[in-house]
Amino acid sequence: MNFFEHQAAARRGSFRLVVLFSLAVLCIVLAVDAVTLLVTGSVGATVAATVATVAVIGLGSLYRIASLRAGGAVVAAQMGGTWVPEDTRDPALRRLRNVVEEVAIASGVPVPRLFVMEQEPGINAFAAGYSPSDAAIAVTRGALDRLNRDELQGVIAHEFSHVLNGDMRLNIRLMGILFGIMMLTLIGQRILVYGRAGRSRDVSVVMLAALVALVVGGIGVFFGRLIKAGVSRQREYLADAAAVQFTRQTSGLAGALKKIGGLPAGSRLDDKADAEEISHMLFGQGRAAASWMATHPPLVARIRRLEPQFDARQLQALELRWQAQPPDGLAEDIALGLAPAPASPPGLPPTRQRMAVTPAQVSGQVGAPGEDDYQHAHELVEGLPDTLRELARARATAMPLLAALLLDADPALAARQRQALVAHCGEAMAVHAFELLRQRLQALHPAQRLPLAGLAFPALRQHPRPQLDAFLAAIEAMVHADGRVSVFEYCLSRLLQVQVREALDPSRHARFGRRKATGVRAEFATLLAVLAQAGHPGQPQQAQRAYLAGLQRVLPRDHLPYAPPDDGVRALDAVWEPLDALAPPAKQVLVEALVDAVSHDGRVGVAEAELLRTVCAVLHCPLPVMLEQR
Template sequence: MNFFEQQAAARRGSGRLVLLFAAAVAGIVIAVDAAVLLFTGSAGATVAASVLTLAVIGLGSLYRIASLRGGGAAVAAQMGGTAVPEDTHDPSLRRLRNVVEEVAIASGVPVPRLFVLEQEAGINAFAAGYGPADAAIAVTRGALERLNRDELQGVVAHEFSHVLNGDMRLNIRLMGLLFGIMMLALIGQRILVYGRGGRGRDGQALLLAALVAMVVGGIGVFFGRLIKAGVSRQREYLADASAVQFTRQTRGLAGALKKIGGLQEGSRLNERADAEEVGHMLFGEGMALSSWLATHPPLAERIRRLEPGFDPRQLQALEARWRAAPPDGLAEDAALGLGPRAPAPPPLPPADARLAVTPPMGAGQVAAPAEDDYRHAHDLVEGLPASLRELARVRATAMPVLAALLLDADPALAARQRSELASRCGEALAAQACELRRTRLENLHPVQRLPLAALAFPALRQRPRPELDAFLDAIEAMVHADGQVSVFEYCLSKLLQVQVREALDPARHARFGRQKAPGVRAEFAILLAVLAEAGHPGQPQQAQRAYLAGLQRVLPRDHLAYAPPAEGVRALDAVWAPLDALAPPAKQVLVEALVDAVSHDGQLGVAEAELLRTVCALLHCPLPALLTDSP
């Protein structure tokens, strides 16, 4: 399945989850009613019990969903995760950060926040959040110590498939809903623990109610495990397949799974309650469950899908070998030559280079990074000066780096932009941005701007909300400082604002689109007209033909005249929300139309490719860091 099919499947999974949740709630209410009717024989008491049960489940779910509004970082912190420091010198953590950054840039999404579960010796990981803007990836200390770079890359690529395909928001909603249906069991446990000292008939009645709650709560736990197993198993197979598609090799992912099967710690987590709640989000099983309630497919079957000739008896041999000498990931890196790569990336393509890209190829690369995209991402990151990379990663300097990307080359305009920045964020930040623009970003290649912004994103979203609000206002003022806004300048600033807003309030922006193409005709026409004009500057006839080709692809029965908006790129403010609400199949056609509009002659320039990437990112259809002319 491609990205759009995966998104549609995740949306269907969300609807299926609601139906399963409703069925589970009905089963619990029926069990409670039966118990109340058996002990009291009163219809009134039965009705009251139904209302109370529904209230407990509903309030429990609402409470848990509210506690997860902070997104991926909140889940990682609740699991005991420790944030990876910006200036870490731990070689395992630096390796993790490098792998995650390269995968993120190759995927076209912001770099997620990183956490380590320091007390967990098992090999495991999870991705959490409502979307790419608030994503967090957590790995266990066991994974860092036992996996080599290829294996760690396979695990990270597996987790990124959950980030890209909409699984994360499904998983985090699943946590909230399942907490509600397990509430009765939790209440019964607390009463039994703290109510044992009760005497008399009231105390006995309380303990009897607790016992009933425990028994009925067991039904909730059963339904919860059944729902998790039903929702997550197939998504895990798809995530494994996506990871292999990305890395173009199976040994990394298969090697990680073999180490789970061959090491005593496996993938188990120490904290049973946490493992129960987040089991469906993990890379491997967090606790032992019967096969038909397990949240993951059998380990041997996952390996066999990657290596068809795999014999499960191999795990016994590995277990015997590793019992005496457990694997050391960093030592394996050194032996296999998988350590830090030589800092001499090949030259980037000339700014006027042309790539042969067709609309289906463009849509086919959305959220489908391949091995060459990983290499490109590595080269883009390594091609940035090391000092600039570190400035982007640090909380204190991320804002100046991002502001410097938008400073104009014209000194007079840059002075006005500096004034706008200083008035909102302070003279020190404005001076830093100007200095960075003059000394570090003057010759920055167009394809490096978005990767640099992606590196800065984790540090940026850790700033206090008032500072972020002031910074976003400053970005808006800088872009409109002279009333002349280029398409890329507008899109880059808009992308920054959208991603920050989504990170500040992730639950509010989490949704699966359902809009059909005919409902957004005017928005289609505006976006295609602006991109056709940008892709063919000074060539109005060519731009018109490109516009009509794109329109024919997305709305073949409509005849909307080519009319570039008088306000130019600023007319796009009205199109993003309606177009982002499109259903996945309609978005796929839209992306193909955008490729047509930007490159009607089948040739795509580097600057145009970056413009297309930025627009697609605003529509939550991430493209690789450097579009290639191979499918």
């Protein structure tokens, strides 16, 4: 199953979730009606009970959904997560951040916010959020302490599969919906706790009402667990497979699962309320449950999919060994030669190198990084000067660094961009941005610009909304300061706008596309024309052939003439929203058409590859750092 099939499955999952929720509500209402009719014998009272029950469930779901509107970081914090600073010096936290940054860059998505559940000794993790721009990943203290780097990488790769494939969005909506159908149980519990203080006659009535609420609410709990089990189990197998595909080795993920099975704490979360609510989001089973209601496949079954010859008795041997000496992840890193990570020479391609690509190969790489992408991401990060990495991770310097990436080489245009930056963000930021361009960024390899921007994104999100709004206005003004802005600079600025807006209002921008290609013909033609022209500068005939090749792939029955827009890249402002709303299968065809437009001869240069990656990222189709045929 590729990225687009995963997206389509997640969209179908949303529909199934609504159907299952409706059935659960119906069963709860029928149970309440039966009890009301039995006690009162009144049809009017039964109707009132129906209305009250639906209102309680609906308001409960709306309340929980509203409380989660701020996205992944809110979920992680509510579950007891402690934020991990970008500049942390703690060895375990630094290792976690390094692994996550490399995985994010290899995947082509922004670096997520990181949290640690300090009070949880079990080995577990989860990803939460509405989109990659809003994602947060939380790991338990047990995972940090007990897993070595390869095992931690396997767990993080598993969670990134949920980030890339739309599972997070479904999970966070599931939290809100299930809260509603469990409301009667919560009400019954509260009544039992606080209802004993009244008069004896009142207490008996209250206790009876509480018991009825608990019994009927048990139907909601039953359906809630059943829905979570049905939604979660198969996706865990898929996420395990994706993690192996990404890391190209099974030992890391299998080792993490074995430590869950061999250590007393396992993957259990000690906070039972948190474990219940987020059980469908976790890497491992967070609470005990009957096998048919478990949110995760059996542990041995997961390990055997990675190591077919695995014998369950091995877990008993590991348990006996670890009783005397529990595993220490950092110590294992040293023993295995995994820490500190050896410095690698930058594996950057020559700027004039041209890479062989095909449309099907590139669309197959969307949301599906491989081990070579991870290695290349590591090399890209290591190839960045230490000073640039520190600037990207620091809250005070992230904005001027990102602004500097968009400054044009033409002095006249750069002067206009400076005026725009001063007008919106002040003289100090403009001075800092130009200093960074002059001292640090002029020698930056084209393939390093997007990774550097990705590293800066977490620090950028720390700024308050008014400051971010002013910065985005400055970026917009810089891009439109002159018509000579390159397509890459335009798309990079657009990507920055998209990611920041989604991080500011995550639930507002969360959606699964449903439009068909035939409804966006003009937008297709505009985007293909701009990219064909950018991919074949000064070669109008080659550009026209590339445009027609892309159009033939996406709209084979249409005859839209090649007509590059007079306003150049500015014409793209009108295409992003309609194209981003395409259904997943149509997006796959769009990506393949874009490859045709950029590389009509089957090869792309470094600049064209980065342009293609940026355009795909704007359309929420993240491409890994390498586009070469594998």
